Amino acid sequence: MKPEIRIFKNVEELSLAAARLFVEQAASSSAERDRFLVAFNGGSTPTRLFQLLATDFRGKVDWSRVQVFWGDERCVSAEDAGSSYGQAWKVLLSHVPMPSSNLHRIKGELGPVEASKDYSLILRGFAAPPLEWPRFDLVYLGMGEDGHTASLFPGSPVDVSQPAVPVTAHYQDRPADRVTLTPPVFNSARLVVFMASGKKKADTLAKVLRGSHSPELFPAQRIAPTEGRLIWLVDEAAASKLPPE
Ligand code: 6PG
Numbered sequence: 001m002k003p004e005i006r007i008f009k010n011v012e013e014l015s016l017a018a019a020r021l022f023v024e025q026a027a028s029s030s031a032e033r034d035r036f037l038v039a040f041n042g043g044s045t046p047t048r049l050f051q052l053l054a055t056d057f058r059g060k061v062d063w064s065r066v067q068v069f070w071g072d073e074r075c076v077s078a079e080d081a082g083s084s085y086g087q088a089w090k091v092l093l094s095h096v097p098m099p100s101s102n103l104h105r106i107k108g109e110l111g112p113v114e115a116s117k118d119y120s121l122i123l124r125g126f127a128a129p130p131l132e133w134p135r136f137d138l139v140y141l142g143m144g145e146d147g148h149t150a151s152l153f154p155g156s157p158v159d160v161s162q163p164a165v166p167v168t169a170h171y172q173d174r175p176a177d178r179v180t181l182t183p184p185v186f187n188s189a190r191l192v193v194f195m196a197s198g199k200k201k202a203d204t205l206a207k208v209l210r211g212s213h214s215p216e217l218f219p220a221q222r223i224a225p226t227e228g229r230l231i232w233l234v235d236e237a238a239a240s241k242l243p244p245e
Helices: 011-033 047-054 084-091 112-124 199-210
Strands: 004-008 036-040 066-070 072-074 138-142 164-168 177-181 191-196 229-235
Touching: 004 011, 011 036, 011 047, 011 138, 011 191, 011 229, 047 084, 066 084, 072 084, 112 164, 112 177
Parallel strands: 004 229, 036 066, 036 138, 138 191, 191 229
Antiparallel strands: 072 177, 164 177
């Protein structure tokens, strides 16, 4: 299915759209399957989304039905400033009425190999047979200036069958040892929503969305849901190099 690209004036408008998608997906998934499986991403972009879900949109969600996962994690403690779980807990999850048993974090403190194994077992507990992992109802992803997404970085192995793998990556000053979900998991999701903002990402976004298919170079291109929808929420700055369709 062709990705849908929605361009917004700024991060605030982009984040409002991301929050509305959360509410819509949570309602439809809960109605159809009595639960809503969502995977969050880390980095700076989702912060405003988390704030909106904790405030303006808090009352629009049945949080008891929400099961929270992560698309990737840095191998640090949950209390570390670099923890994606820690960021979501501080800004959103500690402010909503959700049982702690609904939080399924990647235990980065175990180190990449053990944390990957542990997370694969957690995923298996929500498997959608014949898959060994859940069909996520909603996955949020970001995109780095180098075209990575989650912790799938340029040059990382493309053919991966396991649901979660250990990674050592060097990106900006962020923690290097990580765990990431792999494309088979992301691509089995019902809805994948990328969020990308800022002019620093404009060149890469144009290559990812309109350039040649080079998933080794641009891992964000590996995300193509087999049956689900793919929506890119981008601001005008990030979209400034996109050629007209
Ligand atoms: C992470 C994310 C990563 C992030 C991109 C974009 O743990 O860092 O999963 O894939 O989404 O690096 O990060 P920004 O939103 O900070 O630009």
